[in-house]
Amino acid sequence: MDSSVRPYSQVYDTLRxxxxxxxxxxxxxxRLLFDNGNRHVTAEQLHAEAANANLRVSLATIYNTLNQFTGAGLMREVVVEPGRSYFDxxxxxxxxxxxxxxxxxxDIPGDAISVSAVPEPPAGTRVKRVDIIVRIKG
Amino acid sequence: MDSSVRPYSQVYDTLRxxxxxxxxxxxxxxRLLFDNGNRHVTAEQLHAEAANANLRVSLATIYNTLNQFTGAGLMREVVVEPGRSYFDxxxxxxxxxxxxxxxxxxDIPGDAISVSAVPEPPAGTRVKRVDIIVRIKG
DNA sequence: TTTCTTCTTTAAAATGATTCTAATCTGTTG
DNA sequence: CAACAGATTAGAATCATTTTAAAGAAGAAA
Structure with missing residues (x-):
């Protein structure tokens, strides 16, 4: 709980x-990703943030790590813009x-919005996920 | 209606x-896009299709055209995969x-699915569009 | 701890989609 | 038809991401 005392133990266990x-x-x-509440980052953003926190990591490793974390179910990828990936x-x-x-x-909490009557998926397929993006402008 | 008699007049007017x-x-x-019902294409797909139909068009023009058609409201862009754009x-x-x-x-028809209670957008913003993607697997 | 093996990280090159550039060509209007 | 604005093009450039192959670090065994 106290990250000044046991700075790495939580994420250490998570990775294990x-x-x-x-x-x-x-x-x-x-630590950057999970010790600061819910976050949405691009690879470049996280890379800059790491550099800022004096953590030397190559961009290739940022990509590897984001993909591994996503594959392991620790994060998910959100596709909203052509040509750039966000990780949540x-x-x-x-x-x-x-x-x-x-x-x-x-984020929009799951209970703040819902889909009524998700249509039957085509024969031979099953629903993996439903993504809702509400696009807004100032 | 009979494209063998007036092959270009409809799309001609549309462009005008x-x-x-x-x-x-x-x-x-x-003509490839609008004379064959609703379509979802990537730039590469359309390029191949054009070549197939004996229509000589560069890939740069395919991109220009898809973007212009989208800007003009004749099509819309659908973002579902990192690194590739679909046009609908x-x-x-x-x-x-x-x-x-x-x-x-x-496509999922607009009336076959709907969002209940779209949450209030953050202050100072307005909703431009709501996109729902139902991801399915075989 | 030393060693061995396996997994990681990395810089740099490669890739793939898209956009830009600058030169050439084509519609449109007078 | 002439002239101009706008469109097309090949090829170069760009941007995000992945791959490569070489060097480095973690875990297990002795």
């Missing part, structure tokens, strides 16, 4: 649990506002 | 109405199934 070796880079990135630390059922002016994402 | 010069390329692409000839209110296996889009 999903079978990822707790390396310096993964521990540092996990909130994996619970919820949706998004997308500010078209600032290119920022904002 | 939105202020785009009816060039050979735009007329040909418009159906501009009416509706949503999409996305087949993750085949990377294909399929």
């Amino acid at each position: 649990n999903v079978g990822l070796r707790p390396t310096r880079q993964r521990l540092g990135l996990a 630390t909130n994996t619970s059922d919820h949706h998004h506002f997308f500010h078209e002016d600032t290119a920022e994402l904002q | 109405n939105v202020g785009l010069r009816p060039t050979r390329q735009r007329l040909g692409l418009a 000839t159906n501009t009416s209110d509706h949503h999409h199934f996305f087949h993750e296996d085949t990377a294909e889009l399929q």
Whole structure:
């Protein structure tokens, strides 16, 4: 709970649990991502943030890590803009506002919006996820 | 109605109405796009299709044209996958199934699905559009 | 701890989609 | 038809992301 006393133990366990070796880079990135509430980041943003926090990580590792975290179910990818991927630390059922002016994402809690009557998926397929993006402008 | 008799007159008028010069390329692409029911295409797909139909158009023009048609409200862009853009000839209110296996889009009519209680957008913003993507797998 | 093996990280190159550039060509209008 | 504005094009440029192959770090065993 007190990150000044046990700065890495939480994320350390998290990484162990999903079978990822707790390396310096993964521990540092996990802390940036998970110790500050729900976050929506692009690879470039996280890279800049890491540099800022004195964490030396290459951009390739940022991409690897974001993809591994997503594959492990610790994050999810949100696709809202052509040519750029956002990663979301909130994996619970919820949706998004997308500010078209600032290119920022904002959570909509799962219970604040819902889809009535999701149509039957085509024969032979099953629904993997329903994404709702509410695009807004200033 | 009979495209063998008046092959270009419909799309010709459409282009005129939105202020785009009816060039050979735009007329040909418009015919491929609008004379065959609702379509979802990527730039590469449309390029291949044009070549197939003996319509010589560069890829740069495909991109220009798709963006111009979208800007003119004749089509809309659908973002479902990082790194690839889909363009949809159906501009009416509706949503999409996305087949993750085949990377294909399929319309969900606007009245077959709906969002209950779209939350109030943040102060100073207004909703531009609500996109629902139902991701399915085989 | 030393060693061995396996997984990670990295810089740099490669890729893939899209946009830009600058030169050439084509519609439109007079 | 002439002239101009707008459109098309090949190829270069750009941007986000992935791959490569080499060097480095973590875990297990002795």
